Amino acid sequence: MSESHFDAAVALQPQADGTFLGHTHAAYGNMVGPFGGITAAQALNAALQHPKRLGDPISLTVNFAAALADGPFTVIARPARTNRSTQHWVLEIQQQGEAVLTGTAFFGLRRDTWSADEQVMPGVPRPADVVDGQRPARVEWVKRYEMRFIEGAIPTEWNGVDTGNSRTRMWLRDSPPRPLDFASLTALSDVFFPRVWRRRPTFVPIGTVSMTVYYHADQAMLQATGDGHILGQTQAQAFRNGYFDQTAQLWNEAGQLLVTTHQVVYYKE
């Protein structure tokens, strides 16, 4: 079992001017630039590590403005407004002084309240009864995750036939296993392959342009989840003239909804 690359990949060095210095990591390389999930985790990490941080993440939105070049980058995390128990962050990642990511985050202190999961975990086989599925060998980041496809695996036949259904269900977790935290949960929110390939298997170029993560997990729930498997479910709602959306839910094995997440993705035909 190799050591986890995740902590090295999201590591940031605080700079004298209040920004953070990060570096792309070869273990999370994608077809062009790094895996978007690791970039999102790096952006969040600047707020998580910021000396003015209040509370835990409730929501995060990141917009991918350009593919990151291999090498260093600067993360700017500005607490735009801090209230008594909530905090609003403005985030930006720059390379050569140009924005490659823009974003915002909302942090809050939680209180115990009446709670309920309305989107309940679907009945699925247990992780041990599902095989770790095949992935494209030339993409590095997919080796950093287990992907046990239950329904809607990556197509093996790119026949362009409209399946009428873009849903995928899969068990996933970091590989090697690693205790869950807010940064890794953010990256896990982006592991789903693009819904347009699932709906109509044609290998069209794609790129996520915006992703939003709502964190329903608090610290206690992260700890309870530990390095266990996470059930991911994702589906598109609309494909329209170059952009489609993709919604997803992540539950832990106990059936607690950890995250709901959404993204809008460019596709070229």
Added chain:
Amino acid sequence: MSESHFDAAVALQPQADGTFLGHTHAAYGNMVGPFGGITAAQALNAALQHPKRLGDPISLTVNFAAALADGPFTVIARPARTNRSTQHWVLEIQQQGEAVLTGTAFFGLRRDTWSADEQVMPGVPRPADVVDGQRPARVEWVKRYEMRFIEGAIPTEWNGVDTGNSRTRMWLRDSPPRPLDFASLTALSDVFFPRVWRRRPTFVPIGTVSMTVYYHADQAMLQATGDGHILGQTQAQAFRNGYFDQTAQLWNEAGQLLVTTHQVVYYKE
């Protein structure tokens, strides 16, 4: 039929420094501060009216950092990155130099591609066969919309009983009717009353903290929709320790999916 207040409410005056001056409008007043949907529309409008604008909105995220005070505000819209056919915006609304809203938007030029609505419009009665429902009389902004509740109307008995279901379906449109545009579609994305009141009718204080809108409609679809009714469907996925999420879809009468939208909302118990 009274004149529509919408255009006056979202009107912005370009300032010499490149920012925009806006003003809260009494017609869109809420319990505390204005209706969040009109504030979101004002934020988007700064990018829509900006001389450097490229293309049409594909996604918008706004974060409500504080209740707006009645009076003037400044909207700052910065094109953080403009590519050949896409553009990333950073948005902020300030009062007295303090952030009351942060946000980002993504604009793009669309191309005709293979398209499909996967989330299909549910079978519902026609707008004329559903009555315009009762709303709290002391809230001004709700008078600016028709709300024809098909399922999950605003509770009349606040009995605190868990219904196990937060879904609402309703026909809606501006009142008086007004041709749809990106700004009004943005405001319409926020008209749903909070899901926690629907799931378990207790009149707890709430406040949206972040909202994301994905625009599947282009200019042609807006024109085809005109001032017709829009079917709104919304449901929560999780209520957890002070925050719940709320997803929604908006279709035109022809069944085209115009918008998918998500928000995370604070609730106090």
